[in-house]
Amino acid sequence: MKDILIITSYFPPEIGAASNRIYHLAEGLQERNFNVQVLTPLPNYPTGKIFDAYQGKFKHTSVEKGITITRLWIYASVSKNKFLRLIAMLSYSFSLVWFFAFNKIPKTVIVQSPPLLVAFTSMFFLRSKKRKLVLNVSDLWPIAGLELGAFKKNFSYKMLESIERFNYKKADLVLGQSKEILTHVSSLFANKKTLLYRNYPEFDAPKITPRNPSDKNIKLVYAGLLGIAQGIYKLCTELDFNNNIELHIYGSGAEQKLIEGFIEKYPKLPIYFYGRVAREELHQVLLQYDVAIIPLLNRIYGSVPSKIFEYAKLGLPILYFGGGEGEDVVNNNQLGWIAAAGDYSDLNRIIASIQISEITLSSKQKIKETATSTFNLEAQLKTLSNLL
Structure with missing residues (x-):
């Protein structure tokens, strides 16, 4: 059994694509006869406060499904103040250095990036000719930040x-969640070994149910982080609700109060906010909707929203409004509709063109089958296991 260490800034019980991705990576490798250890901060995302069960701890170690998880101290913050955010990243970096100094580190280490400073700390202090370092790049920083x-x-x-x-x-190996990420890495280091490693979900998808024929409106749904990058508040202000649509929103984040305030100001608009829902419950809830919308306020080079793969596995038609490589994934796999990034007139035009008659049980089943065969986590993990 080969020992492997995964260093990440996000891990369950934290929510979101990053923690889910790393959890499935750890679980998948453990099932393939690797002895997996995970090094992560005390859980604090997205609230910016250490979760109640971990309050007052400097270090917490547990074994879950055979995976040893060590959680280290961090100065938790989601402040918009850049100095405080830097302090938060540095605090976890200091905890990592402390851990490296007093613990035996396996010869194979997977490091999550971003955050860049955390990844740098790991790459700098663990570099060795005898150790294989794998960098798992989910977003291109600092380009994305720019x-x-x-x-x-x-x-x-x-x-x-x-x-x-x-x-x-x-x-020694760079994993990238998009082709754009790998192209960028290769442009800097032409001979670097790379592997496309998408954020494919791993869950048992519930059975698809037919829509209620009495529903005359198309029910759009967004579920996820309500951050600046997603632009859900602007979406609320720009959608043309004369197109016989409803917008249903699940999640939490920086824009939550703005969204709630907008709904309160315009109570007659068919916008509904439900807050944050556990992932397993959300999968069941999402089946009642017609189209899942995936917006990005700005096109971000290297980014492919993981929601594409999750919604497809549920059989949900996708309305993609983010530009970049995500458009190719939706188009090439016939998962739904594309609206030009940042063009709300085009978005409303596309929505107006969607016919309820297009949203059938068989069309949803076809999307689900495509996701099952194409977005295959097992095949991806097998390829990665052979390289470690």
């Missing part, structure tokens, strides 16, 4: 670019 308006091209940005290049250079 496109989101979080960074400006100044000295700090150049420092982050240097850190990014260091991380790629020291990696």
Whole structure:
């Protein structure tokens, strides 16, 4: 049995695509006869507060499904203040260095990036000719930060670019969740070994149910993080509800109060907010809707929203409004409709063109079958296992 360590900033009981992705990676490797350890902060995302069960602890170790999970101290914060966010990342980096100094580290280590500084700490202190370092890149930072308006091209940005290049250079293998990520890595290090490793979900999809024929409106649903990048508040303000549509929203995040305030101000608009729902319950709830909308406020190079794969596995038709490689995934696999990124007129035009008659039990089943055969986590894990 080969020992392997996974270093990540997100892990269950935290919610979101990042924690789910790493959990399924750890579980999948454990099932393939790897002895998996996970190193992660005390759970705090997305609230920015250490979860109640872990309050007052500096370190917590548990064994779950055979996986040893060590949770380290972090100064938790989701503040918009860049200094406080830097302190939060550095605090976890310091905890990692402390752990490295007093514990035996396996010869194979998978490091999650971003955050860049956390990945840099791991790549810097664990680099060794005798150790294989695998960098799992889910988003391209600092490029994504620049496109989101979080960074400006100044000295700090150049420092982050240097850190990014260091991380790629020291990696023996780079995993990327999109082809754009791998293209970017190869443009910097032409001979770097890479592997496309998508954020495919792993769950037992509930049975698809037919829509209620008495429903005359098309029910759009969004479920996930209500952050700046997703732009759900702007979506509420820009949708043309004369197109006989409803918008149903699940989740939590920075824009939650704005969304709730908008609904309160315009109570006659068919917008419904339900808050955060556990993933297993959400999968069942989502089956009552007609179309899942996946928006991004700005097109982010390298990003492919994991919701594409999750909704497809549920058999939900997708309305994609984010640009980039995600458009190719939806188009090539016939998962739904594409609206030009950032163009709300085009979005409303596409919505107006959708016919209820198109949303049938058989069309949903076809999407589900495509997802099952194409977005195959087992095949992906088999390929990765052979490279470790």
